[in-house]
Amino acid sequence: AQTVTQSQPEMSVQEAETVTLSCTYDTSESDYYLFWYKQPPSRQMILVIRQEAYKQQNATENRFSVNFQKAAKSFSLKISDSQLGDAAMYFCAYRSTDSGWGSGANSKLTFGKGITLSVRP
Amino acid sequence: DVKVTQSSRYLVKRTGEKVFLECVQDMDHENMFWYRQDPGLGLRLIYFSYDVKMKEKGDIPEGYSVSREKKERFSLILESASTNQTSMYLCASTGTTLGTSGRYHEQYFGPGTRLTVT
Numbered sequence: 001a002q003t004v005t006q007s008q009p010e011m012s013v014q015e016a017e018t019v020t021l022s023c024t025y026d027t028s029e030s031d032y033y034l035f036w037y038k039q040p041p042s043r044q045m046i047l048v049i050r051q052e053a054y055k056q057q058n059a060t061e062n063r064f065s066v067n068f069q070k071a072a073k074s075f076s077l078k079i080s081d082s083q084l085g086d087a088a089m090y091f092c093a094y095r096s097t098d099s100g101w102g103s104g105a106n107s108k109l110t111f112g113k114g115i116t117l118s119v120r121p
Numbered sequence: 122d123v124k125v126t127q128s129s130r131y132l133v134k135r136t137g138e139k140v141f142l143e144c145v146q147d148m149d150h151e152n153m154f155w156y157r158q159d160p161g162l163g164l165r166l167i168y169f170s171y172d173v174k175m176k177e178k179g180d181i182p183e184g185y186s187v188s189r190e191k192k193e194r195f196s197l198i199l200e201s202a203s204t205n206q207t208s209m210y211l212c213a214s215t216g217t218t219l220g221t222s223g224r225y226h227e228q229y230f231g232p233g234t235r236l237t238v239t
Contacts, residue, residue: 044231091164109166113163
């Protein structure tokens, strides 16, 4: 079974600075997906960024980028130019690769325990 | 926009009551999921369903059951609520998104139901 580890329960960053959230995972699979989700206080969980394991290039989405180290099984999220709206809980998640349409088992996500990010004005 | 809705944001029930949590998605997704979220434990999968009337146990199914009679609706049932089931419950559905690198599944979440069992 796959496991996802987020060892830091809380982090804080100054507004406009850069922060990196750590995530490691364990799997015996060679192809899979990794995700970072954001859960703002009292609001819905939303997808921040995703990475396919077969791609060597790190994913980026505006101010969000990842550092994907497949051999080390590490998947960190970097937030640049932090904004007050970035304050939230962030979850790292793993999913097996697609093996067919509508395959529920391969749609399952395994989540880390989450990290609470606060942004200081 | 994909919308996943849950019947209640906050719910207070008594020990031993039968509790129904409802989830509806409007995007014709095949796969639907129920998680519970607890501080320090992250999200843990209770049950999921990949088609109408189909269900599979997740990691922590004990004390729960589910029902999926229609594609858009996935219900979580607590047959006899207990205080250790006090938690935030999140529903999610997975649909296929066409991205620049092909098709992939993206999981969409509902707003959550905070259930307190007293």
